[in-house]
Amino acid sequence: xxxxxxxGSTDGLGRAAARALIDEGHEVVLHARSRERASAVDDLASRxxxxxxxxxxxxxxxxxxxxxxxxxxRMDAVIHNAGxxxxxxxxxxxxxxxxxxxxxxxxxxxLTALIERPRRLVYLSSGMHRGGGASLRxxxxxxxxxxxxxxxxxxxxxxxxxxxxxxRCWPDVLSNAVDPGWVATKMGGPGAPDDFEMGYRTQTWxxxxxxxxxxxxxxxxxxxxxxxxxxxxxxRFQDQLSxxxxxxxxxxxx
Numbered sequence: 001x002x003x004x005x006x007x008g009s010t011d012g013l014g015r016a017a018a019r020a021l022i023d024e025g026h027e028v029v030l031h032a033r034s035r036e037r038a039s040a041v042d043d044l045a046s047r048x049x050x051x052x053x054x055x056x057x058x059x060x061x062x063x064x065x066x067x068x069x070x071x072x073x074r075m076d077a078v079i080h081n082a083g084x085x086x087x088x089x090x091x092x093x094x095x096x097x098x099x100x101x102x103x104x105x106x107x108x109x110x111l112t113a114l115i116e117r118p119r120r121l122v123y124l125s126s127g128m129h130r131g132g133g134a135s136l137r138x139x140x141x142x143x144x145x146x147x148x149x150x151x152x153x154x155x156x157x158x159x160x161x162x163x164x165x166x167x168r169c170w171p172d173v174l175s176n177a178v179d180p181g182w183v184a185t186k187m188g189g190p191g192a193p194d195d196f197e198m199g200y201r202t203q204t205w206x207x208x209x210x211x212x213x214x215x216x217x218x219x220x221x222x223x224x225x226x227x228x229x230x231x232x233x234x235x236r237f238q239d240q241l242s243x244x245x246x247x248x249x250x251x252x253x254x
């Protein structure tokens with residue numbers, strides 16, 4: 001059975017995806033931000049292939065996460081589920097990056113580069129990526145007046161373009177971006193109107209399914225392919241973004 005690593009699997013969509021895959025008999029490697037948060041998956045841990053611990057807001061800890069995953073063995077799929085939505089100001093990380101950029105974009109980029117290459121990659125995007133800004137001049141919000149919603153939209157544009165860049169540069173890997181919809185999680189709030197089950201079932205389907213429809217690299221919403229923002233498919237933008245992320249992290253990908 002496929003072995004799948006899921007970031008941010010202590011609650012919300014990540015936990016639901018982990019539980020569904022474990023119930024189906026797949027090997028799942030769980031992730032928690034801290035040892036304290038790891039207790040939230042005590043009920044799943046005994047049936048999992050392991051629990052790795054580390055804060056994705058820290059580049060040092062992100063590297064340790066990759067080391068922990070590689071020590072378990074090669075993954076068949078990685079679901080980059082963890083995300084940050086609203087912070088008070090830039091909320092600088094230990095390396096001085098904005099937390100939203102670090103968690104939503106830099107960490108998935110670093111893990112993609114540092115984890116032994118799987119057959120499938122799934123990146124959590126958002127419909128809000130369409131409002132992201134295409135300029136990479138102040139990607140880390142050092143000059144702009146802080147706007148958490150815009151920072152989130154930007155970060156999701158970046159990670160969606162990253163998914164498409166990976167699909168282009170690594171043709172042997174299925175690399176997908178998924179908009180889970182506005183669903184009832186800590187991030188989405190209890191009144192979110194979208195279908196929670198479809199919010200995570202698309203990720204699990206893309207990670208493990210033998211369905212020929214899942215054996216592609218696209219942008220998805222509820223198992224339906226969608227057209228992403230124009231910049232996502234722009235190879236020049238992809239290359240500029242990859243260079244910027246390599247510069248910010250010190251980690252080359254391509």
